[in-house]
Amino acid sequence: MPSLSFLVTEIANALSQAALLFFLGVGLTLIFGIMRIVNFAHGAFYMLGAFIGYSVASLTGNFWLALAVAPIGVGIAGALFELGILRRLYRRDESAFLMVTFGLALAMTDLIRIGWGPEALQVKTPAAFSGIVMLMGEPFPTYRLFLIGAGVLVALAIWQFLERTRLGLLIRATSQNAEMVYALGIDVNLVRSAVFGIGCGLAGIGGVLAAPLLTASIGMAADMIIDAFVIVIIGGMGSFAGSLLGALLVAFVQVFGEYYLPNLALAFMYLLMLLVLVVRPGGLLGKEA
Amino acid sequence: MNGNSMLTRRRAIALGAMGTALAATWRPRLAVAAEPIKIGAPLALTGPLGSVGQQLKRGCELWVKVQNAKGGLLGRPIKLLVEDTGGNPADAVRKAQEMVERDGCNIFTGITLSSEALAVVPKLDEWNAIFISSDNGDGRLTAASFVPNFFRANVSAPMGARAVALYLRTAPYKKFYAIGMDYAWGRNSVAVFKSEMENAKKDFVGSVFSPIGTKDFSTYITKIRQSGADACYVTMAGDDYNAFLSQAAHYELPKKVQLLSEVVDLTVPKAVGDAAIGLISSMRYCFRTDNPKNKAFVATWKKEYNAEPDNNEGEQWQALQVLAAGAEKAKSTETKALRAALATVQLDDINGHVAIRECDHQIVQDGTVVRLVKAEGFSYPVPQIIATFPGEKTVPACKQMTYSD
Numbered sequence: 001m002p003s004l005s006f007l008v009t010e011i012a013n014a015l016s017q018a019a020l021l022f023f024l025g026v027g028l029t030l031i032f033g034i035m036r037i038v039n040f041a042h043g044a045f046y047m048l049g050a051f052i053g054y055s056v057a058s059l060t061g062n063f064w065l066a067l068a069v070a071p072i073g074v075g076i077a078g079a080l081f082e083l084g085i086l087r088r089l090y091r092r093d094e095s096a097f098l099m100v101t102f103g104l105a106l107a108m109t110d111l112i113r114i115g116w117g118p119e120a121l122q123v124k125t126p127a128a129f130s131g132i133v134m135l136m137g138e139p140f141p142t143y144r145l146f147l148i149g150a151g152v153l154v155a156l157a158i159w160q161f162l163e164r165t166r167l168g169l170l171i172r173a174t175s176q177n178a179e180m181v182y183a184l185g186i187d188v189n190l191v192r193s194a195v196f197g198i199g200c201g202l203a204g205i206g207g208v209l210a211a212p213l214l215t216a217s218i219g220m221a222a223d224m225i226i227d228a229f230v231i232v233i234i235g236g237m238g239s240f241a242g243s244l245l246g247a248l249l250v251a252f253v254q255v256f257g258e259y260y261l262p263n264l265a266l267a268f269m270y271l272l273m274l275l276v277l278v279v280r281p282g283g284l285l286g287k288e289a
Numbered sequence: 290m291n292g293n294s295m296l297t298r299r300r301a302i303a304l305g306a307m308g309t310a311l312a313a314t315w316r317p318r319l320a321v322a323a324e325p326i327k328i329g330a331p332l333a334l335t336g337p338l339g340s341v342g343q344q345l346k347r348g349c350e351l352w353v354k355v356q357n358a359k360g361g362l363l364g365r366p367i368k369l370l371v372e373d374t375g376g377n378p379a380d381a382v383r384k385a386q387e388m389v390e391r392d393g394c395n396i397f398t399g400i401t402l403s404s405e406a407l408a409v410v411p412k413l414d415e416w417n418a419i420f421i422s423s424d425n426g427d428g429r430l431t432a433a434s435f436v437p438n439f440f441r442a443n444v445s446a447p448m449g450a451r452a453v454a455l456y457l458r459t460a461p462y463k464k465f466y467a468i469g470m471d472y473a474w475g476r477n478s479v480a481v482f483k484s485e486m487e488n489a490k491k492d493f494v495g496s497v498f499s500p501i502g503t504k505d506f507s508t509y510i511t512k513i514r515q516s517g518a519d520a521c522y523v524t525m526a527g528d529d530y531n532a533f534l535s536q537a538a539h540y541e542l543p544k545k546v547q548l549l550s551e552v553v554d555l556t557v558p559k560a561v562g563d564a565a566i567g568l569i570s571s572m573r574y575c576f577r578t579d580n581p582k583n584k585a586f587v588a589t590w591k592k593e594y595n596a597e598p599d600n601n602e603g604e605q606w607q608a609l610q611v612l613a614a615g616a617e618k619a620k621s622t623e624t625k626a627l628r629a630a631l632a633t634v635q636l637d638d639i640n641g642h643v644a645i646r647e648c649d650h651q652i653v654q655d656g657t658v659v660r661l662v663k664a665e666g667f668s669y670p671v672p673q674i675i676a677t678f679p680g681e682k683t684v685p686a687c688k689q690m691t692y693s694d
Contacts, residue, residue, distance in 0.1 A: 013507035120560035141539035215531040215560045223502045258508040266500045
């Protein structure tokens, strides 16, 4: 019988993992919702966030500055990519986006390797969150508590942004009917650039926050993009609440699956995705379901 | 006219024949003086173990540079041929074959992954080429998959596990758990460790394997804590190792459980910093090994790269020193002569006295166990040698990969 302290620790583990997955999934789903494109370079933007975060943190010794600067840098990079390249492709079919974003992922990976070198780099845990707290007698890192808090905070912020601000309104409107928004005299292209930048910036936050757990490394992009896709497919393409639900489900299934059936650790996430696709092909909170 | 022209033609033919004869006598001599010795290095410069391939490349490049400055090998210059395999066994075979056919290369080193090496060795006889391994750990290469043209000039995975096991015979830990990356090397290394612990009548309480590319180790860390073990053997490399150590430190796991591992590169403490402090591991090469040859090597290395030579960098250097000793002994780099000389070659080098064993071409070299500690003058935790075991004790019986005692 699992003890209460074990359950509490594992739930906390799962929530902290869900927070990191959410930063990735929500950006991907926002971009898909409004642009109907799958951004294969999302993992590379996440990795760029980790490396910029490393540089800022090691130059200034301040993790919080890194957490502020890196997402902005990544967001600008994303918006520029949309402006410079993606914008020319909206009339083409979807395979063009697939090719271009996949190519961008490869190019960014090599540029990062050239810029920062091939070896993994350390991002230190911020001093304020470097200890442990005891949860029912079991140690739990305060940094992971902070991750849970950050996840909740960002989720609330995005929700309020989408519901309460003019840009949020435009984003929701564009995702439903872009032509109508355009007809009403709104520069839809600007909305698209903004969403692409915001989505990449969120991936950048995820990269900086993940770096103390993983180090900043060249491999992190390829690993993470698959998880992000699974989350978005489970939650429903384009659904903000769906990405939150997907991140939570994936994290809980992973954590408890790894514990009870470690030999099937890789399979759980995909089994969950299969199940969702069979029952609700559009995702749990997707529109087409 | 006719006769004259005949004469001219004859004379021309004679002259031509003389010229050809002269050229024939001259050319080989010129070739002996100038034709470089080619060393082929099909390296995994990209892919999950790209950082290892990069280390091997640095090791090769500096050795060739230093050796050429000394006049080359057997009076001939050395030419290094480098290709990227991406860590893919099929590409490793293809690139090596190209070097054989296009460049006439008959000496290989630096093939990075054991899976690549296992794919290359069956071709060596057909290519009439020698392969001197500098980092392949898989025990099978000097056991079931052994071929006469293969030489292992580095510590194998069973030898690393064995050194840690020998150290543990007198260490105060009683209950052991193990975590490994879920593929051939991880499973093989954990199996050797488990059998060693059982031979030593220690309590081995369980093991778990994490998929390659695991990012969140919280559940595995919970499992290790719950096992009640006071030491945990870790067989990981690359990003997975860095993530595991960073997160274990977050949970303060090392305060309760001593972490042990088969091999650790300096890239790990450089990437995770203080999270690596206290780790006990075997190392194939440690830059702090105390002998004059190693001191000279470390100085040369630091001058070139402004950093301490890493695990694989030292082993790559040693592999090429073995090659040089074999070539000098054979006075040739022709495959047959070189193979015969390498099979019994001995030298005093950066790892002290080392010798290739004739029966399975495995190098016999002291086993080194280190603890990672903070030390003055270094920005990252560095290995401190806490035990060494003579090669005869760490090397398995001929063409074996486990130990009986």
